[in-house]
Amino acid sequence: MAAESFRACWIEKDGASLQMELKQVPFEELATGEEYVRVKVDYSGVNYKDGMAICGIYGVVETLPLITGIDFAGTVDETKAGFKKGDRVIMTGYEMGQKFHGGHAEYASVKAAWLVPLPEGLSPIDAMTIGTAGFTAALCIKALEDSGFDKSKPILVTGADGGVGSVAVYLLAQKGATEIVPALSTDSKALDEQRWGGAIDVVGGPTIPTICSQMAYGCTLATCGVAGGPAIKTTVYPFIIRGVKLYGVDSVFASTEDRKLAWSDLAKVPPEVWREMRKEVALDDLQEVATQILAGKIRGRVVVNLALKGPQLAKAEVEQEDVEALKQQCLSLRKSLTATSK
Incomplete structure (x- = not known):
């Protein structure tokens, strides 16, 4: 007899807080309809957003109850909507794991239009080692290539030891960048020495004015993060005197064409690169992984192997006070973003 439920990381409201548990979820919970395709999840990533959701930070989760997980790689479980049973696919973005059920589960159901076929030469586990972070890094590289950067000058990558930054550093080196710098001095003037032939910033906030003031003529800063805050205070001088370009990168609603191009490019990277970056865990590890990610204890990428048990x-050792402080910081950021959008 076919199974009536599947195992998943489930969060729901418990009083004033969010509670996470691993439980059997009935298949009826998954989205249905002609445009939806059910996928057996092979691997999923654990991203910073996932850590926030699992640890009960309201700023990420918009629908409850919810299965967490903002990305996955899996095998199509039914012939439908242009896919055949057995097709290998990748899913990232579209607010999965925030507004609708995500990839920390044995099965998922998403719109067919959101799925990207797994490129030839890329394994499912490598796809999730890359995950949302690596995909975002690839989009940042594309932004630099489309808008202009000078590979003969140093390229700045903030947060170079994180998921986006570490992949960006590798890809930039493959693109011929001669010097990649992972640190930034925050002391600068409205127009400072022209240092950077391009830059990728995952922090946001006060780092952006500093980087812009130091960009070389006609070069591009690609920004994709908000950890440092949503507000920036700068002058127009870098833009109107040096032709500097500030390029916002969004991986959540990127076009299908951009997704396929990025994943095709990522598939060319030797598999041993991704193998050295990842740590494999099981669904049972999600609470521990999430806590360690928020506490800054994780380096590289964490991949959930749905076949692993236990x-x-x-x-x-994680200071709980640090996690609580981060929760408050995220809540403040969420309120700021909400107020700004009104």
Whole structure:
């Protein structure tokens, strides 16, 4: 007899807080309709947004109850909407794991239009080692190539040891960048020395004016993060005197064409690069992984292997006060973004 439920990371409201548990979820919970395709999840990533959701930070989750997970790689479970049963696919973005059920589960159901066929030469586990972070990095590189950057000058990558930054550093080197710099001095003038032939910033906030003031003529800063805050205070001088371009990168609603191009480019990277970046865990490890991610204890990428049973990750000492402080910071950021959008 066919199974009536599947295992998933489930969060729901419990009083004033969010509660996470691993539970059997009935298939009836998954979205249905002609445009939806059911996928057996093979691997999913654990991203910073996932860590926030699993640890009960309201700023990320917009619908409850919810299965977490903002990306996955899997196998199509039914012939439908242009896909055949057995097709390998990748899913990222479109607010999955925030507004509708995500990839931290044995099965998922998403719109067929959101799925990208797994490129030839790329394994599902490598796809999720890349994940949303690596996909975002590839879009940032494309932004620099489309808008202008000078590979003969140093290229700045903030947050170079994180998911987006580490992949960006590797891809830039493959593109011929001669010097990649992972640090930034925040002391600058409205127009400073022209240092950077291009830049990728994952922090946002006060780093952006500093980087812009130091960009070389006609070059581009691609920005994709808000950890440093949503507000920027700068002058127009870098833009009207040096022709500097500030390029916002969005991976959530990127076009299908851009998605296929980015994943095709990422598939050319030797598999050993991704193998060295990742740590494999099981669904049972999600709470521990999420806590460690928020506490800054994780380096590289964490991939959930849905075939693994039982905990795979040793517990780390994490100051709970740090996690609570981060929750408050995220809530403040959420309020700021909400107020700005009104």
